[in-house]
Amino acid sequence: MIKPRTTPGVMELLPRDQIAFQRMLDVIRRNYERFGFLPVETPVFELSEVLLTKTGGETERQVYFVQSTGALEQGGQPELALRFDLTVPLARYVAQHEHDLAFPFRRYQIQRVYRGERAQRGRFREFYQCDIDVIGKDTLSVRHDAEMPAVIHAVFSELGVGDFTIQLNNRKLLRGFFEGLGIAEGERQALVLREIDKLDKRGADAVRATLTGQDFGLADDVADRIMAFVQVRSTSHADALARLDALGTGNATLAEGVAELREVIELLKAQGVPETDYAVNFSIARGLDYYTGTVYETTLDEHPQIGSVCSGGRYENLASHYTKSRLPGVGISIGATRLFFQLREAGILSGAESSVDxxxxxxxxxxxxxxxxxxxxxxxxxxxxxxxxxxxxxxxxxxxxxxxxxxxxxxxxxxxxxxxxxxxxxxxxxxxxxxxxxxxxxxxxxxxxxxxxxxxx
Amino acid sequence: MIKPRTTPGVMELLPRDQIAFQRMLDVIRRNYERFGFLPVETPVFELSEVLLTKTGGETERQVYFVQSTGALEQGGQPELALRFDLTVPLARYVAQHEHDLAFPFRRYQIQRVYRGERAQRGRFREFYQCDIDVIGKDTLSVRHDAEMPAVIHAVFSELGVGDFTIQLNNRKLLRGFFEGLGIAEGERQALVLREIDKLDKRGADAVRATLTGQDFGLADDVADRIMAFVQVRSTSHADALARLDALGTGNATLAEGVAELREVIELLKAQGVPETDYAVNFSIARGLDYYTGTVYETTLDEHPQIGSVCSGGRYENLASHYTKSRLPGVGISIGATRLFFQLREAGILSGAESSVDxxxxxxxxxxxxxxxxxxxxxxxxxxxxxxxxxxxxxxxxxxxxxxxxxxxxxxxxxxxxxxxxxxxxxxxxxxxxxxxxxxxxxxxxxxxxxxxxxxxx
Incomplete structure (x- = not known):
């Protein structure tokens, strides 16, 4: 007799919870389709050579490799690996089918992804991601950056998880601001941004102390300006625009970032998103190096401990490993498994009535x-x-x-x-x-x- | 630059085909829910020890094992393996959550499964299965066997793939019939059934020749009775009942099988399934050893070359490897990937209009x-x-x-x-x-x- 059990780090639900989870996925999918995104599904495994284009890195340490019985016995390197996100498969998909797709290509993808995480509460080895992206060929107007928060707004309104705020920033604006302070070199700027990212955890005083300490050695007035900058949270549409105006034009990079973020915010309003539901937040940088313009995070007003429930941003080139075409894009992702788990923990969601009427x-x-x-x-x-x-x-x-x-x-x-x-x-x-x-x-x-x-x- | 491509044996679709495929899955899911089945999803990988309960066999040769980077380097045996069907995960699920489920437990599951097939046209390494099962505790009335063809009827009517026939048989009836002919020993009976299964491919004469040949050595009159029996296809509800009556009562096993199949057919009619859409077919045995009562196959009248598009049957005990509880069940499965692929090949399905209106x-x-x-x-x-x-x-x-x-x-x-x-x-x-x-x-x-x-x- 074998003890029936699953591996740690997976979410398996009883039927009534599964029904509640399925309804969450249905809401997400319905709203993605409402905004004109097309469905794509990719195989759970990719050829290892295609999936693992980068050399090393944290993600690759966590990859699950796949081998059939026969290949295992022959002792070769695993030919296949499970996808660890939906972005790399999207890049491969768009590059592979480039000539059959209409651009700008608007796709949604709701599938599970896999990471070889250590077993730990709240860490998932298998979890759903629900992504949308708009991919342009050669160019893509910043106007598409304004569609993402409109979709986020529609999804989270219908999910009924209470008030939420879509927080917006722009990497060019960030870059220009730091350049204006003389922190122009990329690596140094990244280190400062990494410190700022700890604002919520460590508090303003600790972060300020680090910035003026021996590692960074910033002058007091520079640290003051940084601290004031990154604590900006707009409180209305007019306030958001005023905060942008207050940055001045500075250098060209700053001016470009400000102009982009202004256009995004104006178009958000034009789409009927209430001004209570979005704000500029100059501290948002997003961890990934690959965002280059607009960035988004979404927080639940009454449950800040959950962190961002929907994030994303603008990137310059989706698929440089697979094609010479320039494919700029913008996208967001909802980690539905983690979200469901956390909403249940917070008592916001409970098992649904049966799907049987x-x-x-x-x-x-x-x-x-x-x-x-x-x-x-x-x-x-x-x-x-x-x-x-x-x-x-x-x-x-x-x-x-x-x-x-x-x-x-x-x-x-x-x-x-x-x-x-x-x-x-x-x-x-x-x-x-x-x-x-x-x-x-x-x-x-x-x-x-x-x-x-x-x-x- | 890496050439963007997928591994052979997976179905990746362009958006308009994906929309058509998604609509097929939606129809299947909607009808499964309409008949009161509850959703279950299980992780894509199971612990190898739990998944691979049997010793060897064709299926185990095709299993995909999964290892994270770290485990691979340590060179141990793979702890995880991808599911190769939805039945073993169901058995594990029901045994694991037995005390939290209401029985009879009616679940549907629409997920992908994995087989390490050799690369070959029409053979899939990753494909969708869409399963329903009713699982009883200790006992399960044969009446549930009559629900399956009603669901099949609802699904395939709505899929709009032309006329179809749900073919029914019963393993007890088969067993009793062969016992009555003196072919009582299990192994020998299985060999005869395997020959009969080749009827469509080899033709009646060839099969008859094998049965009377030196391997089997059956008498001419016995072979005649077998050939007449397995070529029975009822042409109406009344004809189906008459075919059952014509078998007589024979031995107890035959009588039991006849009574079960009669009840299933009567209840099919009571559920409003038109008599043109079902038939008894005494040649159906289903390859798997584990069916013990009612068995089903479904064929498209105008596309017999596609073979069965939905099959299943009754089994005695779902989860004997995981629990001492007796869990009899009945279920069916639609292999949606293969079905979609074949319907497209046959020109029955084409890419849909966009999901964008x-x-x-x-x-x-x-x-x-x-x-x-x-x-x-x-x-x-x-x-x-x-x-x-x-x-x-x-x-x-x-x-x-x-x-x-x-x-x-x-x-x-x-x-x-x-x-x-x-x-x-x-x-x-x-x-x-x-x-x-x-x-x-x-x-x-x-x-x-x-x-x-x-x-x-």
């Missing part, structure tokens, strides 16, 4: 054909229905429906048959009513639609 | 805010809309929409703005009309719903 109970064995016919009518009306196929005690049938989270139980026994009615028990409202057999599907359809319209899922 | 064109740069507002209204009405963010030539915008398979292009220029109307080009119907700007979303909503109602997808 109705259980047709079985009062006596001879009426199974009636049960099946009732279920057929319900299904025809778009209602998810399950039939009790075996004549168990009614109490047991109710117990089953209750445990499974099914809202309605329908009963059709001798008494009901004599009067051509059906008894409906609403386990959620804890009430019971009768309805003409021919009206059952229509009546329940209305009940279920009302529930959905009220945001109950 | 509308492209909002940009006639002049100053009207971008109007474009965004129009898109917002369309999206609010549940219409998938994309905005041309850059002011390219109109001809280029149309070319893009056409290539992408977008049906409607909406234009709002100076002339339209003066009259508060919007010009709509229907690229599919090749016609153009004007509509008041405020009525646009409602008008297109109606058009799109009509299209969907007419089965156009």
């Amino acid at each position: 109705v259980m047709v109970g079985l009062m006596d064995e001879e009426r199974l054909a009636d049960s099946l016919d009732i279920a057929r009518q319900l299904r025809g009306a778009g209602i998810n229905a399950e039939v009790q196929m075996e004549g168990k005690k009614l109490a047991k049938q109710f117990q089953y429906a209750d445990k499974a989270g099914i809202r309605f139980v329908v009963l059709y026994g001798e008494d009901e048959a004599a009067r051509s009615v059906v008894t409906v028990k609403d386990l959620r409202a804890k009430e019971q009513f009768e309805v003409a057999r021919d009206d059952l599907a229509r009546t329940l359809r209305v009940e279920i639609e009302q529930q959905r319209a009220m945001g109950g899922v | 509308v492209m909002v064109g940009l006639m002049d740069e100053e009207r971008l805010a109007d474009s965004l507002d129009i898109a917002r209204q369309l999206r609010g009405a549940g219409i998938n809309a994309e905005v041309q963010m850059e002011g390219k030539k109109l001809a280029k915008q149309f070319q893009y929409a056409d290539k992408a398979g977008i049906r409607f292009v909406v234009l709002y220029g100076e002339d339209e703005a003066a009259r508060s109307v919007v010009t709509v080009k229907d690229l599919r119907a090749k016609e153009q009309f004007e509509v008041a700007r405020d009525d646009l979303a409602r008008t297109l909503r109606v058009e799109i719903e009509q299209q969907r109602a007419m089965g156009g997808v």
Whole structure:
């Protein structure tokens, strides 16, 4: 006998949690499609040679390699590896199918990715990423950078996770600002940005002390200006624009960053995103080196401890390893597994009611054909229905429906048959009513639609 | 520069094909949910020790093992392996979560599985399986066996792949029949069944010759009875019942099989499945040893060369490797990747229109805010809309929409703005009309719903 278990670092859910998770993915997918993004799926494994284009690095340490039994016995290097994000597969996909795609290419991809993380709470070896990207050929207007936060806004509004703020910054603006302070050299600038990234964790005083300490040796007034800069959070649309104006024009890089961020913010407003839901935040740099313009993070106002729930940005060239074409792009990613896990931990999400709307109970064995016919009518009306196929005690049938989270139980026994009615028990409202057999599907359809319209899922 | 490519044996689709494939999966999922099945997802990899319970066998030769970089360097045996079907993960899941599940447990699972196949046309190393199973605790009524073909019927009707026939048989009936002919020993019976399974490929005469030849040495009259038996295909509901009656009661095993198959067929009718869409076929045995009662195959009437598109059956005990509980079950599986590939080859399916319903064109740069507002209204009405963010030539915008398979292009220029109307080009119907700007979303909503109602997808 083998003990049934999964490897640590994977999220496996019981059905009611799986239903809640599936609804989250459905909301994300529906909104991605609403904004005109096209579905792409790539194989879970890529050729190792294609996937691992960079030399070494943290990510490669975490790659899972794949070998079939035969290849394992021959002892060769693994030919295949599991994707560790959706960006490298996108780059490979766009380069490979370049001549069959229409640009700007707008794709969404909702698939699992794999990282050989050490087993640790909250660290996942397998998790969903939900990405959108717009890829241009040769050029891509900064206007597309303004589409991303509009999509984020639509997704998180519908997810119903409370107030959130989409925080915006621009790498050119950051670069120009530091150049203006004489911190122009790339490596040194990166080190300063890395310190600033610790602002939330270490606090302003500690970060300031580091910047003026012996490692960095910045003058007090420079440190003051940096600290004031990175603590900027705009409080309204007008304030965001005023904060940008206050930076002046400075050098060309700063001016370019300011102009881009201004255009993004203006277009956000034009798309109807409420000004309470976005802000400029000059401390956001995003860890990845590869962002070059707009960058995004999204935080839940009442749950800052969760950190960013949706991040991304603009990059100069998606697929330089695979093609000579210049493919600039902008994209965002939602880590759905981690998000679901954390929303559940924070008590924001709980297991859903069943995806089964109705259980047709079985009062006596001879009426199974009636049960099946009732279920057929319900299904025809778009209602998810399950039939009790075996004549168990009614109490047991109710117990089953209750445990499974099914809202309605329908009963059709001798008494009901004599009067051509059906008894409906609403386990959620804890009430019971009768309805003409021919009206059952229509009546329940209305009940279920009302529930959905009220945001109950 | 690395050549962008995938490993052989995977199906990667361009967006319009991906949309068509996604719609196929959606139809399958929707119908699975309609019949009250609950979603389950399991990790792509299982612990090797848990996954590989059997000793050797063809399947284990094809397993993909997974190792992180670190583990690979240490040279140990791979701890993880990719699932090769959804049945072993289901067994592990049910055994592991037994006390949290309500039985009978009805689950659906739509995920990819992995097999280390040799590279060969039509052989997939990664492919989708779409499974449903009902798992009982201790016992499970044969009535659940009748639910499977009802689900198959609902799925394939909605997929719109032409006429199909759900073929039914019963392993007890088969076993009883062969026992009645004196072919009672298990191994010998299996060999005979394997020969019969070649009926379609080798033809009746060749199979008969083998059975009467020196390997089997069956008497002519026995071979005649076998050949007559396995060529039975019922032509109607009444004919199916008559074919069962004609078998007589024989031994207890035969009688049990006949009674089960009769109940399944009667309940199929009670569920409203048309009698043209199912038939008994006494030649169906299913390769897997583990089916013990009802077995199913589904064939497309006009495309017999595709073989069975949905198969399954009843098994005695799902998870004997993981739990002492007896868990009988019944299930079916659709291999969606292979099905999609073959339907496309047969010309039954082609790439869908885009999932984007509308492209909002940009006639002049100053009207971008109007474009965004129009898109917002369309999206609010549940219409998938994309905005041309850059002011390219109109001809280029149309070319893009056409290539992408977008049906409607909406234009709002100076002339339209003066009259508060919007010009709509229907690229599919090749016609153009004007509509008041405020009525646009409602008008297109109606058009799109009509299209969907007419089965156009």
